[in-house]
Amino acid sequence: MKKAKPKVPALKRIPRHVAIIMDGNGRWAQSRNLPRVEGHKKGGEAVEQAIDAARRTGVEYLTLYAFSVENWNRPKTEVRALMALLQDTLKKYQTKLVEENVRLQAIGRLNDLPKQVQQQLSQTIAATAECTGTTLILALSYSGRVEIVEAVQSIIREIDLGHLDPAQINDQTITQNLYTRYYPDPDLLIRTSGEMRISNFLLWQLSYTEIHITQKLWPDFTQRDFFAALKDFNARQRRFGKVS
Secondary structure, eight states: OOOOOOOOOOOSOOOSEEEEEOOOHHHHHHTTTOOHHHHHHHHHHHHHHHHHHHHHHTOSEEEEEEEEGGGGGSOHHHHHHHHHHHHHHHHHHHHHHHHTTOEEEEESOGGGSOHHHHHHHHHHHHHTTTOOSOEEEEEEEEOHHHHHHHHHHHHHHHHHTTSOOGGGOOHHHHHTTSTTTTSOOOSEEEEOTTOOOOTTSSTTTTTTOEEEEOOSOGGGOOHHHHHHHHHHHHTOOOOTTSOO
């Protein structure tokens, strides 16, 4: 028998963009004497929960920190397993994303991904291109510092070509050269596993983002946890440096 979905809470404000640092897959597996890859597989179920919760509450953008540039330094067997899992998951859920009107996008150094993964990612992005509901953004081979460095390099090229006056550079110039230039900055960042750091994620974009930390390891994250984060967000006063 299918488990009933939790009721969507009544909220005065829905964050337009929610970003999540999905932490704790390895610890979840180790605590159960399972291979780390089993934690990543179980974490895929939590991804489903988060996407469905975002869709049901009307969140426009959901960004998931799926794989960092630093993650390439993990054991090769784990990296291969993660890439295979990513490819299989994209293929498996492509039809479901379309049915649920979820548009897929990706940010990061996507050319670093194995060719087969790049191909499947492109295929799923193309299949969901006409979807008008929640936009799901996967951060893959992503680094906030690398993103900013590449933005600076892009700006320098524009200056060298004579297309940009250095005196006119401002914060919008940086924003327009980031991977996320097509999306609003996150209103809410959720981090699982109780860690108190942002781990090189969206360093520029998180300037005024509200942060919600949960002790839950990512594989245990549910729609109720997502809703709890939104309730927490609703209790915050967002001043953006001003006096309320």
